[in-house]
Each structure stands twice: as C-alpha cells, then as structure tokens.
Amino acid sequence: MRKRFAALASAVMMLAGLMVGQMSAHAGTGQISMELVKAAFIVGGTGGKGTLVLDGRSYPLSIGGLSAGYQLTLSVVNLQSTVKNINRPEDIEGIYSAAGAGLAVAAGGKAAVMVNAKGVTLELIGTQLGVDLSVNLEGLSIALRR
Template identity: 45%
Template structure:
C-alpha cells in the first residue's frame, strides 16, 4: 500500500515537472467562439476607447464591456465594428482580460482594420472590422474586455 502511494506521488511530481497538469489548456480541451463588438476611440496624444459587444460560445451569448487607453501619437475620433473568432478558451470567462497591441494607422472616412490579440489567459482574438472617422495613430494601447451581467 505504501509503495502504491509513493509511486502515485512520484508520477504526479513527474507530470508536474514536465508541464502536464490537470488545469492546463491543451489543444484538445480548448474551444472557440465568435465575438462582435463596437469601439469608439478618441484622443489627442492620449487616447481612450470604450464600447460593448457579445461573445457567442457553446450556444450561449455573453455580453461584454470593452475599455482601453493608448499613448503615443493619437489624434482624432473613430468608431470600429469588429467581428472575429476567439480561440484557445475553455470557458466564456477566459475571454475577459487585458490585451496589448502596438499599432499605426490612419482613417479618413472608412477603412478596414485587421488585428490579432492575446490576453494573459492565452485567449487569442482574430478580428477584422470596419473603421469610420478621422483618426491618425502611432501608439501602444491596451484593451480590457470584461464580462457584463
């Protein structure tokens, strides 16, 4: 009996050493969903953005709040309607978190944006969207997505 418990402990220790855990997200465990949101961005050197959207995951819809700040060269105002896929998540709450990006762009009238972002939980957003407004930017920005009730 004692041998079995020591063997079990050694096996669990070896699995932990090699990064095989019970709470890790493996490609077989990970799932994906679709995400849609609208952001309004404006600023003069320091920019702010905010909006809302929805995550569709495993047959359910989850409302989202979007917020963020950017610093660098930011001038103008725009609205972007994004849609895309979120991958590498196990539960809907995995999409919540902070996403960072460095970017440069300009929009006068209408334009198209494509971006890939990753948060601290490993969720990956692959987005494309239609941007409308007058905006010039060369900045670092952070986007925060949170679940709404």
C-alpha cells in the same frame, strides 16, 4: 545510471508534451462582435460593448481601453473576431494588448491579433468610420457584463 536518467528525462518530456497538446486540443473557439468608440489626442480612450458567442450561448461584454502615442482619433469601429484558446466565458476577461500603426480617414479597415494573460487570442477584423491618424500602443480591457 546515465542511461536510466536519460530514459526518465525523455519520458517526462514526452508526457509533458502530450499534456500541453491535450490542453490545447480541449480549448474551444468562439466569436465576438464589438462596437467601439475611440477618441484621442496624444492620449486616448476607447469604450464600447460587445457579445461573445461560445458553445451556442451569448454573453454581453463591456469593453474599454487606453492608448498613448502620436495620435489624433475620433472614430467608430465595428469588429468581428474569432476567439481561440477559450474554455469558459470567464476566460475572455482581461487586458489585451497589441502594438499597431494605423491610418484611416472617413472609412477604413482594421485588423489585429491580441492575446490576454490566460492565452485567449482574438483575431480581430472590421471597419472604422471617422479619422484615425496614429502610431500608438493600444490595450483593451474586456469584461463580462453581469
């Protein structure tokens, strides 16, 4: 009886592993470009726009966010991102969060990895122009512009 149960449990675990592997294998990748304006003194806000390119089609995006922590910021940020684990354009929508620490005066680089509740991952890299003295928690909200 125990051998039969162990064999059944092993088969179920193998099947589950294959299903997860297939779901990941079918997830697509895309690209995002964003332009954000950030302003903050202790509490801050971010607003901007962007474009998702997925399967050769472009989708306009609205981007907003809030941040809290020790910060003094007035800057414009241009970011490019690889989007991973996305199956359809609507998957991009949601709240992305990351903890970060930054220091940029005049011009500087930015990099972050952020994930939403659907498992969509953004690998962001870009440039910033302005002043950003921060140790904060940031979150971005991304929505398709309709």
